[in-house]
Amino acid sequence: MSKMRVYEYAKKVNVSSKDIISKLKDMNIEVSNHMATIEEETVNKLDHTYNKSTDTKENMGTKSRGNSPQNSTNSVNENDNSPSKEKVKSAPKNREGKKHSQETQSKEKKVFNNNNNTNKKGRNNRNNKKQNRNVKSTFVPTPPKKKELPEKITFTESLTVAELAKKLHREPSEVIKKLFMLGVMATINQDLEKEAIELIATDYGVEVEEEILVDNTDLDTYFTEDDEGSVEERPSVVTIMGHVDHGKTTLLDSIRNTKVTEGEAGGITQHIGAYQVTVDGKKITFLDTPGHAAFTTMRARGAQVTDIAIIVVAADDGVMPQTVEAINHAKAAEVPIIIAVNKMDKEAANPDRVMQELTEYELVPEAWGGDTIFVPLSALSGDGIDDLLEMIVLVSEVEELKANPNRNAIGTVIEAQLDKGRGSVATLLVQNGTLRVGDPIVVGNTFGRVRAMVNDLGRRVKDAGPSTPVEITGLNDVPQAGDRFAVLDDEKTARAVGESRAQQALQAQRSEKSRVSLDNLFEQMKQGEMKELNLVLKADVQGSVEALAASLQKIEVEGVNVKIIHTGAGAINESDISLAAASNAIVIGFNVRPDVNAKRAAEAEDVEIRLHRIIYNVIEEIESAMKGMLDPEFEEKIIGQAEVRQTFKVSKVGTIAGSYVVEGKISRDSGVRLIRDGIVIFEGELDALKRFKDDAKEVAKGYECGITIKNFNDIKEGDVIEAFIMEEIKR
Numbered sequence: 001m002s003k004m005r006v007y008e009y010a011k012k013v014n015v016s017s018k019d020i021i022s023k024l025k026d027m028n029i030e031v032s033n034h035m036a037t038i039e040e041e042t043v044n045k046l047d048h049t050y051n052k053s054t055d056t057k058e059n060m061g062t063k064s065r066g067n068s069p070q071n072s073t074n075s076v077n078e079n080d081n082s083p084s085k086e087k088v089k090s091a092p093k094n095r096e097g098k099k100h101s102q103e104t105q106s107k108e109k110k111v112f113n114n115n116n117n118t119n120k121k122g123r124n125n126r127n128n129k130k131q132n133r134n135v136k137s138t139f140v141p142t143p144p145k146k147k148e149l150p151e152k153i154t155f156t157e158s159l160t161v162a163e164l165a166k167k168l169h170r171e172p173s174e175v176i177k178k179l180f181m182l183g184v185m186a187t188i189n190q191d192l193e194k195e196a197i198e199l200i201a202t203d204y205g206v207e208v209e210e211e212i213l214v215d216n217t218d219l220d221t222y223f224t225e226d227d228e229g230s231v232e233e234r235p236s237v238v239t240i241m242g243h244v245d246h247g248k249t250t251l252l253d254s255i256r257n258t259k260v261t262e263g264e265a266g267g268i269t270q271h272i273g274a275y276q277v278t279v280d281g282k283k284i285t286f287l288d289t290p291g292h293a294a295f296t297t298m299r300a301r302g303a304q305v306t307d308i309a310i311i312v313v314a315a316d317d318g319v320m321p322q323t324v325e326a327i328n329h330a331k332a333a334e335v336p337i338i339i340a341v342n343k344m345d346k347e348a349a350n351p352d353r354v355m356q357e358l359t360e361y362e363l364v365p366e367a368w369g370g371d372t373i374f375v376p377l378s379a380l381s382g383d384g385i386d387d388l389l390e391m392i393v394l395v396s397e398v399e400e401l402k403a404n405p406n407r408n409a410i411g412t413v414i415e416a417q418l419d420k421g422r423g424s425v426a427t428l429l430v431q432n433g434t435l436r437v438g439d440p441i442v443v444g445n446t447f448g449r450v451r452a453m454v455n456d457l458g459r460r461v462k463d464a465g466p467s468t469p470v471e472i473t474g475l476n477d478v479p480q481a482g483d484r485f486a487v488l489d490d491e492k493t494a495r496a497v498g499e500s501r502a503q504q505a506l507q508a509q510r511s512e513k514s515r516v517s518l519d520n521l522f523e524q525m526k527q528g529e530m531k532e533l534n535l536v537l538k539a540d541v542q543g544s545v546e547a548l549a550a551s552l553q554k555i556e557v558e559g560v561n562v563k564i565i566h567t568g569a570g571a572i573n574e575s576d577i578s579l580a581a582a583s584n585a586i587v588i589g590f591n592v593r594p595d596v597n598a599k600r601a602a603e604a605e606d607v608e609i610r611l612h613r614i615i616y617n618v619i620e621e622i623e624s625a626m627k628g629m630l631d632p633e634f635e636e637k638i639i640g641q642a643e644v645r646q647t648f649k650v651s652k653v654g655t656i657a658g659s660y661v662v663e664g665k666i667s668r669d670s671g672v673r674l675i676r677d678g679i680v681i682f683e684g685e686l687d688a689l690k691r692f693k694d695d696a697k698e699v700a701k702g703y704e705c706g707i708t709i710k711n712f713n714d715i716k717e718g719d720v721i722e723a724f725i726m727e728e729i730k731r
């Protein structure tokens with residue numbers, strides 16, 4: 001027998017082409033469709049099968065379809081020597097088949113009729129079994145390589161076609177075909193969108209689930225909401241703001257002195273950046289850094305720690321620029337405002353004026369029909385402070401401030417610094433949960449285990465609940481004020497998260513670094529016409545760093561702004577220098593010195609280090625440095641005049657003005673103006689300046705010269721040629 005086409009053979013043995021294709025597939029012979037040619041050898045094999053089973057053909061065509069799966073299985077069991085037993089048992093094929101028949105059969109008939117239609121195959125498998133049973137010890141087709149479909153696949157974000165195929169235990173080509181049928185054109189390495197993945201999986205009848213990656217290095221993920229049932233009332237956190245000298249510090253001190261010791265007999269207050277007082281059995285937490293700079297710095301870092309803002313206004317001074325700033329900061333943060341009208345003991349005190357002025361900022365006292373609380377007091381004498389505290393308690397109650405003490409602590413860094421004896425010391429404000437000694441913790445880009453906790457009275461404590469400020473030790477590095485912290489379940493995770501956060505921060509710093517490389521600096525300047533002065537700031541304590549940074553960032557010299565690329569507490573180290581070197585920055589040390597390695601590196605890399613002890617000096621120095629690096633400003637200076645006495649027209653050269661220098665000099669590189677009857681006719685550049693036949697660099701007063709002007713020939717006798725240069729003005 002010779003070669004023949006599938007349909008011819010099907011006709012010959014009186015079965016459908018589809019059956020033949022399936023049969024061939026079972027024999028591991030791929031044919032594309034019913035027109036495909038089958039080799040003689042294959043024909044022989046088929047003959048072998050079909051001839052032997054011609055007596056069962058009837059069964060093949062009809063009965064097998066009617067067979068219950070049970071029968072089918074039984075029939076196989078009878079004929080156990082066949083490897084196809086496993087195949088029959090493979091349930092997913094049925095599942096897959098069912099899916100197909102329901103959803104995509106019609107489509108598949110068009111495209112997958114060649115080899116992929118498992119529905120048909122399933123039926124044929126059963127046919128095979130039937131044959132195998134009836135035709136014992138005949139040719140047994142090798143089982144196809146297809147593996148079972150998985151029950152379920154998962155993916156994160158996306159999968160390539162190849163990855164999806166692998167997960168489905170299918171050939172990529174098969175998946176590509178399916179995608180094509182579903183209207184998606186894809187190549188093997190193409191990333192598939194979620195919809196496409198779901199479409200394919202559903203088509204195979206495989207469950208699919210997208211796994212959302214939780215980035216455990218993002219501290220946000222730990223700042224979760226608590227359910228209603230688990231939260232309890234917590235103390236409010238209060239910030240005091242106001243204009244210079246209106247009495248913020250005095251107020252903070254007098255509250256602390258009168259109240260802290262009252263509650264905690266014998267306690268010696270300790271400055272840790274925040275303290276708590278007890279009023280009518282309720283606690284209030286005060287942030288101890290007066291002024292809105294700290295408040296804003298924290299807010300800028302995404303830390304919302306303040307619940308209530310007290311704005312101090314001196315009754316003898318009234319609303320001042322920083323009062324307004326403070327109001328705006330509080331409003332921007334959407335925290336309730338209480339106005340403390342201070343210095344009421346003073347004769348010049350005029351609380352009505354304060355109230356009047358504040359109405360402009362929508363802060364209207366209750367007595368005047370508004371809802372702003374005004375408390376007249378004297379921070380100095382202590383009068384009215386109790387009223388203020390009562391009002392704070394009242395507002396806290398209205399605000400319904402709640403937290404869940406029974407969870408891992410989360411919160412914000414109030415202050416942090418490097419202590420010679422204790423290492424990294426950080427004041428944390430617990431905002432939710434309870435912080436305990438021994439807790440594994442991630443603080444900003446640092447990590448550790450809470451070694452010791454000290455409260456605002458300098459006492460060691462074992463735990464700290466919501467709204468409590470505590471100073472902790474045990475971190476691997478100094479975090480920054482405004483950094484957030486979270487307690488993790490175990491130290492290993494804390495370390496991993498902390499380390500990877502530090503790494504990320506470093507990378508972010510590096511990428512920032514590469515933004516101001518020599519390669520793109522010019523481009524940047526050209527685009528934004530903006531120059532930046534990069535600075536690395538190091539100071540003894542984090543507080544000074546922040547103060548310094550805030551002041552420096554305020555410096556404005558036209559067109560140039562300060563960019564602080566790195567700050568930190570502690571000595572200037574080698575990494576500061578390498579960062580500065582890479583980003584063309586100046587290093588400023590405030591009350592700190594470079595260590596030996598840093599000194600060496602700075603010399604090698606030619607990095608400038610500026611050491612200061614007074615903030616004002618730093619600012620002044622930077623300001624003048626910035627002025628120096630501005631584009632120079634130019635001023636025009638007239639250097640001379642020449643009278644045109646004669647003109648010569650020379651082809652190719654143009655008009656040559658035979659001139660006489662009447663004043664100053666004319667130089668080769670000067671700009672020129674042609675003046676006729678006192679009117680400037682033309683302004684441009686000198687083209688050539690000659691003395692007789694020779695080029696001259698400059699021609700002084702009293703000498704004759706030949707002048708040509710670039711792109712200008714309309715020169716007449718009697719014209720005046722004025723020469724000028726642009727001179728740089730020193731700032």
Ligand SMILES: Nc1nc2c(ncn2[C@@H]2O[C@H](COP(=O)(O)OP(=O)(O)OP(=O)(O)O)[C@@H](O)[C@H]2O)c(=O)[nH]1
Nearest residue numbers: 243244245246247248249250342343344378379380
């Ligand atoms: N008479 C009187 N003087 C007060 C009162 N409160 C504060 N002062 C005085 O006002 C001056 C400034 O007070 P501070 O508490 O330093 O003011 P501040 O707002 O903290 O000032 P900065 O820290 O410079 O922003 C000090 O001399 C205080 O003694 C008060 O209630 N009555």
